[in-house]
Amino acid sequence: MQAAMRWIRDRLSRYLPMIKSLQTGLLLTTGLAGFMSARCPVIHWQVLLGLTGSLFLAISGSTATNMVLDRDIDARMARTCFRPLPAGRISVREAWTLALVLSLTGIGWAFWLDRLYGAVVLAGWLFDVMVYTLWLKRRTPWSIIWGGIAGGMPVLAGRALGLGSIDWVGVTLALAVLLWIPTHILTFSVRYREDYARASIPTFPAWYSEDFTHKIVAVSSVLAAGVMGLAAYGIGMTWGYLRVLVVLSGGLLALAITAACRPSMKANFALFKYASIYMLSSMVLLVLEGI
């Protein structure tokens, strides 16, 4: 029994970093928020459990697949060289097995729940792995748009499952996540600019300039807030929650203006952190509204 527990603990400690639990958790939250924004009765715990499980597995699967495909890049970057694959804590074969099992189980479960939902989850996986990682990431900094589209798929999938169709609100929610993604990726591309250069990954600061990148981050944050507000209006969010959203958007706007007028890494990082909290808070508000 103890040996089995030790085996499980050992596997978990090596596999958990393969799925970037924080990022997966945030994307899973967007999926749940999308589902609840459709005002489904959440007492259907079987559907909620299916959504949570399938989305968690599919997102974890795409993240693990990306880790396998990007292991050469990770090995050349100081920020990522301690990840399980470049550090040698897990073999490529084992990582592939984990990635494929997670992906196939997640996508399969999603299709079993609902065909439309499954198709959106599959589209997210394809955009993330095939278009973003395999095709564009090493060719152009504009690949982040495709990474953003992939990031917007969980919220769209959740809403599609709740509604049974794809509507403009779901697309708007996905667009809000898409606009938030550059805040995340571009901030990292400035902060770890030398790392990315060492790995020969094209980034905005390298192709254009750091100032231009800071401005893009500011603009995309403001647009994300605006689009999220539009989606909240479309959902019919009550005034109380809308007021909280307006207040949070005000904070985001103030930080974005500061970052655009006086570009600096500090201002940019504050905006990035706030934008992440903003996105999480917006999704929590959507969930509360649904409840």
Next chain:
Amino acid sequence: MAMRDRLFLLVAGVLSAYQVAVGIEGLSDLAIICYTLAFGVLLVASLVLIILGYEALDSPAVVIVATVLPLSLSAGLVAQHLPSWTLGYLVFAGFGFAAVAISRLISLGRVATVVLAVVHGTAGLVITGVPLWTVAIHRSGPAYLLVALGGVLIGLGGLLLTFFRMGKPLIAGSRLMGALPLLLLLTGASFTAGMSWGG
């Protein structure tokens, strides 16, 4: 910043968000706008402090933000309990805010200090006095006295912060930093409890 202080700020933020979303339902539009501004500033300030730590207090915007909070909160109380005084108080709040902002921008020295003391002092008196008065005439329950307590705390915090930013600290900077998260939490808790149970 210590984890305990971040936790204090997070709870202060959540309480402020609750006030904005739920705690001010059913009031007049003007009162809702004023309270939303006040608790909104508290919410965003808590988040920014969690993200940036005490470095956030280096910003010149701190004095302005520390003024918006008591002014909007006091304006909300006036709009809620003394509607006939609302216009007059809004004019005072508008001029008071402009005076603080201008005196900060053009560095008026002693005049800036006097302007700050008058604006903060008046807003603090309103935040403390109006709840005391409404409880005294039985328009509000005794728990509404917590709003007055919140007024004292936020007034204290605002004054300490403002004078610190102006380079004339009333207490040592390190002690102020250490007390600020707890002060914000107690302020948020007092307002939320007072408005929920006594309003």
